[in-house]
Amino acid sequence: QSALTQPPSASGSPGQSVTISCTGTSSDVGAYNNVSWYQQYPGKAPKPMIHEVSKRPSGVPDRFSGSKSGNTASLTVSGLQAEDEADYYCCSNAGSNNWVFGGGTKLTVL
Amino acid sequence: QVQLVQSGAEVKKPGASVKVSCKASGYTFSDYNMHWVRQAPGQGLEWMGRIVPKSGGTNYAQKFQGRVTMTRDTSITTVYMELSSLRSDDTAVYYCARGDKFFFEYWGQGTLVTVSS
Numbered sequence: 001q002s003a004l005t006q007p008p009s010a011s012g013s014p015g016q017s018v019t020i021s022c023t024g025t026s027s028d029v030g031a032y033n034n035v036s037w038y039q040q041y042p043g044k045a046p047k048p049m050i051h052e053v054s055k056r057p058s059g060v061p062d063r064f065s066g067s068k069s070g071n072t073a074s075l076t077v078s079g080l081q082a083e084d085e086a087d088y089y090c091c092s093n094a095g096s097n098n099w100v101f102g103g104g105t106k107l108t109v110l
Numbered sequence: 111q112v113q114l115v116q117s118g119a120e121v122k123k124p125g126a127s128v129k130v131s132c133k134a135s136g137y138t139f140s141d142y143n144m145h146w147v148r149q150a151p152g153q154g155l156e157w158m159g160r161i162v163p164k165s166g167g168t169n170y171a172q173k174f175q176g177r178v179t180m181t182r183d184t185s186i187t188t189v190y191m192e193l194s195s196l197r198s199d200d201t202a203v204y205y206c207a208r209g210d211k212f213f214f215e216y217w218g219q220g221t222l223v224t225v226s227s
Contacts, residue, residue: 036213051213
């Protein structure tokens with residue numbers, strides 16, 4: 001199972017919007033609406049920000065949104081804030097009780 | 111509140127095995143699957159496998175088949191991940207994460223396993 005493809009980096013200025021893509025295949029991202037996104041600060045455990053493509057867990061600001069088209073999922077962060085600077089990982093179910101993560105994207109707030 | 115507390119850091123020699131524990135509390139242990147995810151230094155997240163606490167059934171990522179064993183002890187609400195034939199590239203932080211239907215909502219604090227001669 002190959003990792004999902006994410007851009008290594010993304011950036012934006014405070015208040016702007018940034019979108020991070022996550023490309024898989026018809027066997028994972030394209031096959032299931034089970035894409036999730038995780039935020040990770042250095043030295044900390046990941047925190048879920050989006051599940052089932054576009055649902056936000058309790059407590060996650062509505063500045064974070066998710067979508068999917070075909071084999072590509074996306075995470076959009078609107079109204080960027082300094083605290084959004086972190087690494088972001090997508091994850092998808094890949095069938096047969098298997099899961100696969102993306103390589104991660106480092107988001108920089110300029 | 112849900113808590114996943116993992117065992118402490120380990121240093122192992124190449125070829126050895128390591129067993130990491132993850133004690134769950136704050137919820138009904140048998141109601142949720144537990145997954146293991148690792149992260150090598152400066153690298154991304156990698157799913158290793160999962161265990162179904164109710165039955166003990168497991169699913170492992172193909173990459174780890176034959177080297178990883180996940181078990182649980184329901185009497186103490188603890189799951190274990192044992193990785194054998196350790197190599198230097200197994201040096202990583204290992205996380206347990208509770209599987210909530212289709213995502214990992216709660217994570218342990220991570221356990222650093224260092225493989226070095």
